[in-house]
Amino acid sequence: MAETIELRQLTTINELQQVQQLEEAVWNMKPIPIHQTLTAVKNGGIMVGAYQGEKLIGFSYGFAGFQNGRTYLCSHMLGIDEGLRGQGIGALLKEAQKQAAIDKGYKVITWTYDPLESVNAFLNLSKLKAICSTYIENCYGDMEDSLNQGLASDRFQVEWWIQSSHVAERNMDDAAAAKRIPYELTAAGQPKLVNVDASLLIEQEAWLIPIPKHFQEIKKDHLELALDWRLKTRRIFQTLFNKGYAAVKVVKTADEPVHYYLVKKRDTLPLESEDQK
Structure with missing residues (x-):
């Protein structure tokens, strides 16, 4: 990137109008009304922007959530200018969001993503070290944008325990002993998950x-x-999550058409801030 990226929290109407313009460019949908985002950032929400010079090139947006007696930050949107994706801007935005959330007193940030999108999976679990033990079928109903059209909008709901040892320490998990669910190749050379009961x-x-x-x-x-892929992985993840497992990282491969989720028992993870919720 030719120019330095500046990250800052966005709180003014003018800044939120810039977010709206980027929203429309990224998703080709009507943006969130400013009266909603402005109210959210004044009441525990966080909007972080990434700038190159005076141009907004990315943003993350989260609002305050509350459930079962605990508060958390619900990270709702992360958008990046199409011409600048794949350059680490998403990770920078999430880290800035994390620090802003810690400053506000949050211990957990949660968001959703499509579990079959390997780039998002690697960022969320392997780089940021969020975890997931919640699978939501057709989370947003039928969606018509280009990324989601044609399939049920199933989602992982991840938890990012931003003040835990799991996030703070280097994870040396060895996947060698993990049980591998196999796949096969179709006649067209595409990977296909085998039938698993x-x-x-x-x-x-x-x-x-x-x-x-x-x-x-x-x-x-x-x-x-x-x-x-959607239906088979749905059944597998729902079964394992119901048995107390959590997806904790993505193991990349160089010579296969797939990457792998590493799924472990949730109660083995150092999420000590869970006890402080």
Whole structure:
């Protein structure tokens, strides 16, 4: 990147208008009304912007959440200028959001993403070290934007325990002993998850669950195969999460068409701030 990126919290009407313009460019949908975002950032919400010079090139938006006696930051949107994606701006925005949330007293940030999107998965779990043990079927209903059209909007709801040892310490998890769920290749050379009776998944210390490296390409050219991935992984993750497991990282591969989620028992993770909620 030719210019230095400046990160700052956005609180003015003019700044939030810039966010609206970027929203429309990223998703081609009507943006969130300013009266909502302005009220949110005045009442515990956080809007972080990334600037190159005077141009807003990315933002993250979160608002205050409350459930079961605890507060958290609900991270609702993260958008980046199309021409600047893949340059680490998303990670910078999340880290700035994390620090702002700590300054406001939050211990947890939560958000959703499509579990079959491997780039988002790697950022959220491996880089940021969020975890997931909640799977939501068709979370947002039928969506018509280009990334989501044609499939149920299933989502992982992740938890980022921003003041825990799990996030602060270097994670040296060894996936070698994890039980691997296999896949096969179709006649077109695309990965396809084998049929697995999720109800028969036995207790293991850890599991490796494959997902395609390039899910959007599969969805574009092989929609039935994309649906197959959606339904099979849905059953597997729901079963394991109900048994007390959590997805904790993404294991990348160099010579396979898939990456793998590493899934471990949630109660083995150092989330000590859970006890302080």
